[in-house]
Amino acid sequence: MLESISINTALFFETALKELEIDETRVKLLQSIALFIASEIKDDKPVNLNYICTHNSRRSQLAQVWSSYACTYFKLKNIESFSGGTAATTFFRNTVKTLQEVGFKFQLLKFSHQNPEYLISYKNSTNPIVGFSKLYDNEHNKSPFIAVTTCSNADENCPFIPNATQRFHLPFTDPKIFDGTLYQAEKYLETNKQIAGEIHFIFKNIKNSI
Template identity: 45%
Template sequence: MRTLFPEIENTIGSFDFKNIPPERKSILLPLVVFIQNRVNTLQEIRLNFICTHNSRRSHLAQIWAQAAAAHFGIKNTSCYSGGTEATTLFSVVTKTLKESGFKIETISEGQNPIYSIKFAPNEQPIIGFSKTYDANFNPESKFAAIMTCSQADVGCPFIAGAEKRIPITYDDPKAFDNTPQQFEKYQERSVQIATEMFYVFSQINK
C-alpha cells in the first residue's frame, strides 16, 4: 500500500463500499476478475476507460483507478482514457479533482490543454488530455476497454486490441453544466466513480 497525498487519503476515508448497490457490484465484477487474472499470471494490467468525448467520466475513472491501484499496492497497473472523438478535458473535472486533493499543473494551454495530475508524492503524474481511445498515447493490445458511457458502448461495438470489453457506465454530469448544481453534481459523480474504483482494487488478492 502506497501513501497518497493526505487530502486524497481524507477523501478516501469517506468512501463506504456498503453504499454500492449489489447490482453495481455485479457490473464491477468483470473488471475485478480481469485484474485478478492479470495479477495471478504476473501480467501487466492495462485499463483503457472510454467514453464519447474523453472529457469527463473517462478521465475521472482513469485517474481514480490509477490512484486506487497505488493505494492498494497493485503493481504494474497502467490506466488510460480515450474517446470515440477528442475534445478537451473539461475544466470542472480538474477543479473537482483538486478539491479531492490531487495536485494539478497545466503543461500546455490551448483548445485541448495538457495537465500533470499527481496523486502521491513519489508516483509519476498522470498526463491528462483529451484523445481518441486508439491514440498513440494509449495501449495497442492486451488491455481491458472499460466503457464509461452508454453512447460509446453502443456506438463503438468493436475496440481493436482490447482483450476484454467491460461496460461500466455512469450518468454524465454534463447535464448540469451552467446550472447552480454544476460543481455539486461533478463532485457527486467523482465520488461515485472513485468509490467504485477503490472497491474494485480492494477486492484484488496480491
C-alpha cells in the same frame, strides 16, 4: 449535500467506498472486473486499463485518475491506467476543478485553448498522470488493453474495439447536464465520489484476490 472544499485525497477515497450505494447487479459487475484484472496479474500479464467515454472529457478522465491513484494506494504493480473517447474534445474544466477539490494537483504541460495537456499528481505519487482528451486508440494509450466504457454512447458506438483483450460496460451519469446551474459543483463532486468509490471497490477486490 457535498461541500465544495479542498479535501484530503486519501480520506475522500476511503469515504467514497464507505458511503457507496449500489445494487447487487452493480456489485457483481465490479467484482467481475476485479476478478478478471486479478487473473491477468496472477498470470504475470501487464494490465492496461483504458476507460472510454464519448468525448473523453468527464467520466473517463475521472476513472483514469482514480484508477491510477488506486494503484498507488494499494501498492499494485503492472497496472497502468489510460482514457480515451470516440472523439477528442477537452479535459473539461469542471472535471479539473472537482479533482482539484479533492487534492489532485494540475500542472500545465502543453498549452492549448481547445485541449490543454496536464500533469496530474497527488500526495506520494511517483509518476504524474498525463491528462488530455484523446481518442481511445491514441498512441499514448498502451495496447493491448482492457476496455471499460463509462457511458452508453461509447459502448453503443464501439461495437468492436481493436486491441481490447476484454471489455466491460460501467456507465456513470453524466454531470454535464448540470453545467451552468447552481448545482454544478455539487453534482460534479457527486460523480467524482461515485467513481472514486467504485474504483476503490474494484481495486480493493483485486488486492484481496492476488
